[in-house]
Amino acid sequence: MATIEARGLSLTYRTEDGPVHALSDVSLTVASGEFVSLIGPSGCGKTTLLRVIADLEKPTGGTVRVNGVTPEEARLRRDYGYVFQAPALLPWRRIESNVTLPLEVMGVSRAERRARAQRQLEMVGLGGFGRKFPWQLSGGMQQRASIARALAFDPALLLMDEPFGALDEIVRDHLNEQLLALWARTQKTVVFVTHSIPEAVFLSTRIVVMSPRPGRITDVVPCDLGPQRPLEIRETPEFLRIAQRVREGLRAGHSYEV
Amino acid sequence: MRFRETALPVLVVAAALAVLWYLAAIALNWQVVANTLARSGQHFGTWDILAGTLGYNRPLLPAPHQILDELWRSTVPLPVTSRRSLVLHGWITLEAALVGFGLGVAAGVLAAVAIVHIRALERSLMPWIIASQAIPVLALAPIVIVALGTLGLEGLLPKALIAAYLCFFPVAIAMTKGLNAPDLLARDLMRTYSASRAQVFWKLRVPSSLPFLFAGLKIAAAGAVVGAIVAELPTGAQAGLGARLLSGSYYGQTLQIWAALLAAAMLSATLVGLLAATERLVNRRMGVRA
Known part of the structure; x- marks a missing residue:
């Protein structure tokens, strides 16, 4: 059963320099118990998508259902545990x-x-x-x-917006392990925003690659490393293969054009 | 260690001020004392003038020890019911200041709460709040006192209203800023809990506002004493520190004026000190880093 079902989501901010397309035709389904990472460079709309799911932001087009209700209803019945970057x-x-x-x-x-x-x-x-x-x-x-x-x-849902983005790598590794153990124990559905490829591959069951201008999904990478993931798994060919595909997805989105 | 960090700097400044004060007293009183001595027909030298400048009973600028002496004589040996007792007059002023402080703070906090919760009020009420402070209290006080007097309102209440008028503004401004202090992140957090407006107010806005509130309260406390004193001037000075200031200047009693001034300053300082102590207690409870 789908926990989150987003269909053709778009969100356009009106600014003085003209409209900014933070999200453009984003469709995503997250099943119960999944750990889905949203990855992409700044401005790709990953945080915006998370905020739309949490009803902190209203989309200008498309629909979202969370456990069969609108994000607002889900928020009012307290379905969301939200962890911010700070x-x-x-x-x-x-x-x-x-x-x-x-x-x-x-x-x-x-x-x-x-x-x-x-x-x-x-x-x-x-x-x-x-x-x-x-x-x-x-x-x-x-x-x-x-x-x-x-x-x-x-x-019902744990939404995490770059929760370890401000921490150093050693602490981040440690917390990644703890989060994985926590997820295994609680069986929560997690949507996790990050801009770190190793972090996304290490934690997720699925990785959603996004690109900016307009914010859209360019690839969805399954990440079936199994439930037991010691830190050393990051050296395995399987891990590197998935990381490679994510990196290609990011590049395909022209995300590093300057 | 603690003495060197806290008391010593204050004492150094106080000593420097005292020295300057003595020098100023000598300079300002010199001519008057010299003239008086000359009129007395006695023989006198420079030392006599110098001694006179620091002991004259109606000096232009009394020396610090004269003011302290006057302060002593108008408090300790007198019964508090005496018309000359500064304790009596100080209490009368303090009473009005405290009632006014309470009224002004209550009004200021209420205004801030309203402004924060009703968006339209910020634009409609704020200009009036600011404009109200553009009216000098010295101009406003006589009008209010006389107007209320014709309605039969005299004594404490009109004075308290003037004091409240001076308290209202700093509290309203500080509290509005404080209640709006929580950042977007904290408000988003409360939103994900679908917290009610009342919960956001009590659990987020009020605790955030306390440092701002204390800053406003300290300004208001000093303002309350000034307001009460100013309000005592127009009614012909029946009682209160304001009355002592006024009658002192009628009769050229500079010592009386300065003693009343010092008493007023001590009142304000005590009120501000009490607030600062309360703030420290609150801060400790709220885990503020020392």
């Missing part, structure tokens, strides 16, 4: 109350909130850090806290 933790709340923020909004009881925050923080390896304030944590830990926050209310 952790976006509220600086005046301790880590645990940042994680309980969505639960407070959704009216979960205090005891239940605390139990769930503890569980989620342990799942992302921040068990002992609940009483810290955000600034007391490193960037990688803050982003893990924001993932715990997104998972706290057990959303």
Whole structure:
């Protein structure tokens, strides 16, 4: 059953320099339990597509259904766990109350909130850090806290917008492994925006390659490396073959013309 | 360590100011004292003039120790009910300032909340708020006091209204900015939770606004004292620090004026200090980096 079904999506911004086609005729189906990456250079509309799915942006054409309803209905029934590029933790709340923020909004009881925050923080390896304030944590830990926050209310969909883009490579590798384990455990449907080819290949079951001006899909690459993916898998021929195809897809989209 | 970082710089500046003040007092009072001594017909030298400039009872500029002495004599030995007690007059002013502060802050916060929630108000209300501050309080106070007086309103309330008028503006401006402080990211986050407007307000906007609010409150506190004093001037100075300032200038009692001024400054400083202490407590609770 399709979790996300986008048909002929387009989104055009009116600006003073004329219209900008952020999305042009984008069609995409994501099945339940999939891990789909959107990859492409800046301006290819990958973040816009994610925001349209999450009802943070309204498309100017086409339709999206999320679990059979419109994005707005899905948002109102709290289907989305959204992780932004920045952790976006509220600086005046301790880590645990940042994680309980969505639960407070959704009216979960205090005891239940605390139990769930503890569980989620342990799942992302921040068990002992609940009483810290955000600034007391490193960037990688803050982003893990924001993932715990997104998972706290057990959303149907996890939408991640370059969550590790601002982190160094060592931290990023580590978090990629953790995210994979998390995904295997929770069986969530994930849509993941990135501009890193190795990251996309390492994490995904399918990679959607996009190109800019106008933002469109140029290739969809299946990525069937199986559920067990140690970091070393990145040296295997299979991995490199998929990475190569993604790279070609990006090049075919004239994405590196300057 | 702590002393060197906090108290020492303040004390150095205070000492420098005191020195300058003494020099200014000598220079400004010199002629008056010399004339007075000359009229007395006694024999006098430079040292007599010098001593006179720092001990004259109606100086142009009193020396710091004279002001402190006057401050002491008009507070400690007097019963607080005495007409000459600065404690009495200070309390009368403080009362009006505090009521006005409460009214002004409440109005400012309400205006900010309305502006943030009703887009049209930002354009329709903001110009009026700014225009209101273009009217000098010195011009406005007598009109308001006299007008309210003819309606039978006297004493505390009219003074509080003038104080409130000065408090309203900084609080409204700071609070509007503070409530709008949360970035797009945080608002998007709340949107993905489909949080209600009230939840966004209490969980996001209000906590973000607190640093701005405290900045506004401190300006307002100082303004409240000024407003209350200014409002005491037009009614012929019955009571309050404003009354002491006015009667002091009627009768050339510079010592009385300066003592009242110092009392007013101490009131303001105390209010601002209390607010700063509250802010530190709030900051600690909100995990602000020391």
